[in-house]
Amino acid sequence: MTRVCLVGLGRTGIEVAKAIMEQKDLRLVSAISSPNSRKIGKDLGEILGCPATGVIVQGPDQIEPIVFQSRPDVVVDFTNPAATVRNSKLFSKMKVNIVVGTTGFSKIAMYKLYVLTKKYHNAILYAPNITLGVNVMMLLTNLAANMLNNYDFQITEIHHKHKKDAPSGTAVKIAKEIEKGLAASGLPETADVPIQAIRAGGVVGKHEVLIVGENDRIEISHESFSRKAFALGAIKGIRFIQGKSGYFEMNDVLNLQKVLGDYLAKEKFRNKRQPLYRMNSAAN
Template sequence: MIRVCLVGLGKTGKEIAKVILEQENMKLVSVVCSSKSQNLGKSLDEIIGCRNSGIIVDSEKNLEQVIFKTKPDVVVDFSTPDATIRNAKIFSKMKVNIVVGTTGFTDFALKKLFVLTRKYHNAICYAPNITLGVNVLMLLTNLAASILNNYDFQITEIHHKRKVDVPSGTAIKIAGEIKKGLDSAGVSIKEKVIPINAVRAGGVVGRHEVMIVGEDDKIEISHESFSRRAFALGAIKAIEFIHDKVGYYEMSDVLNLHKVLEDYIEKEQIKRKKKYKKCRNDVEESPVSVV
């Protein structure tokens, strides 16, 4: 049984709490939120409409006491960049592994997370792109960039109007995958900028679109989350992956899609060889001359 603490009880955090409570191999043992949150001191049952969780939402100011008392194996943090970095130091010192779904970090802040895993020998999974679908999009975009390396690339991302970071962390990761694909094809990327168009409007959960445009045709690859449950299901996979690990990981490590692709290519090669062998045998055994 994996014991889980949840930090952050916004819309995504509430959905993650619900999904963790559905799992047979996990137990939600504590929930922490900002000291200014209106959820502070309330029963989780009351907040998300569940029964018998037995959890009262505590303050981030009591983080160490919460960890000592509830002994989580993994913390899932969907708070704010500053709070996540502060929390990560405490969790790492206390040998608790962390899934970070918070977005909006600077490169320097991400380096801090990496250093924490080396210093305290715990594990951190940085997963701003936490859904399976958007990770498949990134893999496809990487492949497209390596093949269509003379095409132009444009990213558009749309999120709800309350999302602060612009562009999204996922859009930045997609741009990175495009550059990796171009680099693998021998295209110079030192000063190449992949345009990102960010839209903040209404209650859109999240949509990312990549346009790949040539002189004579265009390809579009897109992913859209219809509900925050997609994020929660990704968090479950990250928890299962990280709970017994040491080191710094990302969602690509959790899903291991490159290995899936390699296995697919290997199986297709085997099928092709079998097909050619069967055709050759059929020809050799045929009573009718093919010459």
């Protein structure tokens, strides 16, 4: 049984809490909310709309004693970049592995997470792009860029009006995958992929990649209808990070390149055998 501490009880954090409690191999042992939150002091069950859990929500000033008392194997952090870096230093010192779902990280902040894993030999999974679907989208855009290096690429991302970082961490990651695909095709260094960020209404999250050539265009789109998609990604992350050490990203969890490679190998084998099947069918 993997013991889990959840830090951050916003809309996504609540979905993550619900998902953890539905798993037979995971146990939510502690929960920490933002400073001055009305959730502090309440049983987590009251917040989730379910029977009492025995987990009382604490404030961030209680992180160290809470982690010491509840002894989590993994901490899931959905807060903000500054709080995540600060929390991660404490968790790492205590040899606790961390799943970071927080978005809006700078390169310097990401590097700080990497350094923590080297110093304390715990594991950190940095996964702002935590859903399976958006990771498949990244793989597709990488392949498209490699095959269509004379096309123009542009990203549009739409999120709810309360999302603070723009562009989103996922959009930035998609842009990097496009740039990697272009570079792998042998194209000389190019300008950054343009990203348009829109903040409106209550949109959970939508990313679109427009790929335009002289005579045609391709659109690749991913939209999250519910924050449960993020929660399911977090569950995969928890199971992956348990017992490991080092710095990881969501691609390490899903290993989609291997999945694609295995699929193509099977297709190649199947296609080689098809002529034999056709000959046998014709003979019969």
